[in-house]
Amino acid sequence: MDIRAGLQSGNKRAVARLITMMENNDPEAFNIIKENYVKTGNAKIIGITGPPGAGKSTVTDKLTKLLRQKGKKVGIVAVDPTSPFSGGAILGDRIRMNDLSTDEGVFIRSMGTRGALGGLSKAANGAVKILDIYGLDYIFIETVGVGQSEVDIIKLADTVVMVMVPGLGDDIQAIKAGIMEIGDVFAVNKSDRDGAERTATEINMMLDLNKQGKYRPSVVKVIASENNGIDKLLEQIENHIEFMNTSGEYLSRKRMSITTEIVEIFRDNIIHSLKELSEKTRVIEATVERVLTKEIDPYTAANEMYEILRKKEVGNSD
Amino acid sequence: MERPIRVLVAKPGLDGHDRGAKVVARALRDAGMEVIYTGLRQTPEQITESAIQEDVDCVAISILSGAHNHLFPKIVKLLREKDAGDILVIGGGVIPEDDIPGLIEAGVAAIFTPGTPTGITIDFIKENISRK
Structure with a gap:
């Protein structure tokens, strides 16, 4: 298989193989990325993170469908944990994204963490570069279900969406350090459940305590399984991207x-x-x-x- | 180069019995493989596209609905059309003995009927994938 030619012509099999090679540390994969590095930087890179079962995959699926209606091409890098014992993994994020599989304008890749602890895999960064070179408009990176300190997603995403659900703990959880500090947009999913309003209020109170002058993340209530509130969520994501570009924050985050x-x-x-x-x-x-x-x-x-x-x-x- | 074998475990057709597929997925995981589990009611087109995007070595399909004579050959054909005929296709589920030769003829590498120890499936995958 000629990976270089395939990458130029937009052949999905070649793109997929390049991701595998990169994931397995094949030096040739890095040569190909090096040759094409100038082509990166066009895709908007959006991190989707949150606790296990919060609905990250479903939110990603629905956001992708909305972007497809707008004619945008979308990539998804979905990370699930690798077993520390066998080195194997069950990568199950596609279950919630089945109708996207046959969409020509969507590319989904699942990855195991392979020993990385920050909520991503080491190869997630390379996969995003490859999909960016491939020519997608938006790339979602779905982290593993996170606890309190898996914050590697900020090193990779321009905008981080924190997907929360009602009923995960009292309001002190919201002011602890760690994952709650990295959200640029908060989605309270399953918001038809008891306690959704309270969860949204607590997140808002935490955000009000943040330093003034910085971007104030918004909190959006959604019911992803019913496609409810997804348009508002995308609006807030675009809002943050706009802020990043106009304030110069984009460049300083990229430098970091x-x-x-x-x-x-x-x-x-x-x-x-x-x-x-x-x-x-x-x-x-x-x-x-x-x-x-x-x-x-x-x-x-x-x-x-x-x-x-x-x-x-x-x-x-x- | 040491790399995990990647396997797509899929459950096409309209029946909702995925226990067998889950047991196999778990066994492959414990054997150190990366299993992309796509869940129930997959179309052959979805399975083919997922297999390509995930760059898997093997597609393992479980069918209990009786539609195996239609679904297996279709998946093999679609993979070949997409220039992905090198991906190993194996199957499991309630498949009558008499149907197995026809499926092998159609390009399915092996059929593992209920009661097959998972170790046999694991060894078969390791020995028969085209990319080492």
């Missing part, structure tokens, strides 16, 4: 996310080099033994390995 991305790639490269070196020299195993016998401490050990790696890199460039 690119910084994080480069640092993460840099760190991964160093770890990769160290593992490669250790496969030949067994330096990690040898150092572990020295720490075990208290000959040195872990801090000194890490410094020593860093120095070995640095000298090796300097040696290579000579």
Whole structure:
């Protein structure tokens, strides 16, 4: 399969294969992304996050259908947890999106977290780039069901939609740090249930305590399964995108996310080099033994390995 | 390169019995595979498109409605039309012995009838996917 040609002509099979290659750390996939990097930046990237069972997939499905009515092309990257024991996963987000499968203007990709802890997979970032190059107008990233601290989505999305449901706890939950701080738009889903009004009020009160001058996220009550309130939700998403573009917030968020991305790639490269070196020299195993016998401490050990790696890199460039 | 095998588990047709499909999905997960579970009442077109977008190695289909002689060949045909004929198609469910040769003829790689230990299905997938 010629991935490059397929990517140019918009062949879904080629796009899908490129995502797989990238997910499996195939260097060729990164070469293709590098060649096409200038084509990224056209899609609006929207994160959909919230606790398990809140209705993230259903909200994503309904938002996508509304955007399709407006003639927009949509990508969805849906992340579900990988088993820490078997490495396997059940990726079930498509269940709520079945009618979208055959829509020419929609591309859905499911991913396992594969050990990442921040609510996304490491490859989610690359998948978004590939779908952006493929030429979609909107890309949704659906995180795993989050608890309180899985906030990696802010590094990737321009706008974060926090999907909440009534009855998850008292109002102190709303003022804790963590996921409640990252929403740009709040959707209170299943709002025909008892307590929806109270949940919306509590979120609003929390948002009123935020620093003035910053963007004030809005709270939208929806019943996603009945397609109720989805138009208002999309309106608020567009509203936030508009604010980001006019206030310069977009650029400062992008600067932050690119910084994080480069640092993460840099760190991964160093770890990769160290593992490669250790496969030949067994330096990690040898150092572990020295720490075990208290000959040195872990801090000194890490410094020593860093120095070995640095000298090796300097040696290579000579 | 170490990579998880990706399998689409789908349940076409109009019956609502997905217990078998869920048991198989769980077993494949425990064998380290990434299982894309698409749920009930899938059309062959939806299954084909999902298989392509998810870039799976194998499509595992459970049919209990009796429509297997129509649905299996249709899925194989659609995958081939979409240049995805290399994806392994396997099936399970209540399939009469007499129908199995015809389905194999149509391009289904194997049929696993009720009572098949999940280990046999897992080994079959590992040994027969085209991409190693």
